[in-house]
Amino acid sequence: MKPALLIMGPTASGKSALALALAERIGGEIVNADSMQVYADFRVLTARPSREEEAQAPHHLYGHVDAARLYSTGRWLEDALAAVADIRARGRTPILVGGTGLYFRALTQGLADIPAADEDTRAALRERVALEGAPALHAELAARDAMTAARLEPNDAPRILRALEVLETTGESISVLQANTKPALSREEWVGLALTPDREALYSAINTRFDKMLEQGALDEVRAFAARGLDPALPATKAHGAPALSAHLSGELTLVEAADIGKRDTRRYAKRQFTWIGGQMPDWPRVADHDLGSRIAAALALPQG
Structure with missing residues (x-):
């Protein structure tokens, strides 16, 4: 082959x-x-x-x-x-x-086999990004998961939201999960x-x-x-x-x-x-x-x- x-x-x-x-x-x-x-x-x-x-x-x-x-x-x-x-x-x-x-x-x-966030968590985060803007959520991510935030642009809303979803759902950094x-x-x-x-x-x-x-x-x-x-x-x-x-x-x-x-x-x-x-x-x-x-x-x- x-x-x-x-x-x-x-x-x-x-x-x-x-x-x-x-x-x-x-x-x-x-x-x-x-x-x-x-x-x-x-x-x-x-x-x-x-x-x-x-x-x-x-x-x-x-x-x-x-x-x-x-x-x-x-x-x-x-x-x-x-x-x-x-x-x-x-x-x-x-x-x-x-x-x-x-x-x-x-x-x-x-x-990584990462579970999907529940719809309520996802909807809440989307509402926040619409009201506060992606950079605000990026700053929150940096405080909770500096490793992941460092590789994301402050305006990259989809990936910032996904990283926060994973934190809320699993309590783990998406970067750590992806490494295994x-x-x-x-x-x-x-x-x-x-x-x-x-x-x-x-x-x-x-x-x-x-x-x-x-x-x-x-x-x-x-x-x-x-x-x-x-x-x-x-x-x-x-x-x-x-x-x-x-x-x-x-x-x-x-x-x-x-x-x-x-x-x-x-x-x-x-x-x-x-x-x-x-x-x-x-x-x-x-x-x-x-x-x-x-x-x-x-x-x-x-x-x-």
Whole structure:
């Protein structure tokens, strides 16, 4: 059995193009490992593969979740393992591609079996974040679970709420529970490749891509999404660019201002992805060259079991 191929890299680094090229060469099927591309509402804004690209090779776990759902890392892991098993059963190679480091960590290092919070606890915390703001709850988390708070952004409401839910439900730190895990895939079942392109070139690509997204209808996606009136604590509401474009639609920002904020937030996210690769994937082979041919060669050179 050939190992699954895992491709991690910052946003706009060309992961999807590499995955598609490899799928065509090695008889592979592509599995999404990006926490925003799972949502149906934002094809353009999250840079999901186009319908034309999806027609070139089988794609799994893209746009299969309604934004009203709270889709967890644990649920993704279940779905991804099912997809991997199905692909392998047909004699093909799974290619998991995305930029969500936590997804890859769950796959290769494991995910703690943490019980869900009861609905009353979850509702109370959501009400608090709506009234007090995520930074206030982050400060509370820092006082009760400094280890977890240190790795979360003060505005990362979904993960702050989850950490507090776990504290309330189990009395334990979610970081401690996650440390006592076993990998979902054994080390022999996967090989990984991290894309680490030049940062300035990547930031320029992010800016250019955001402008292209606007041309392709990203604003219409945000308008339709805003009309749904969903809970602002849901993860899908944090898609890069969505809050700023929503503010533009409500008259708070010009389109230029909103686009600048969206680009800035995406660049900051890319910086965090670089940090994740450096700190969490020290043994993954890296390829800095942006040339597709060089990337294909690097991937094909990985051990194949």
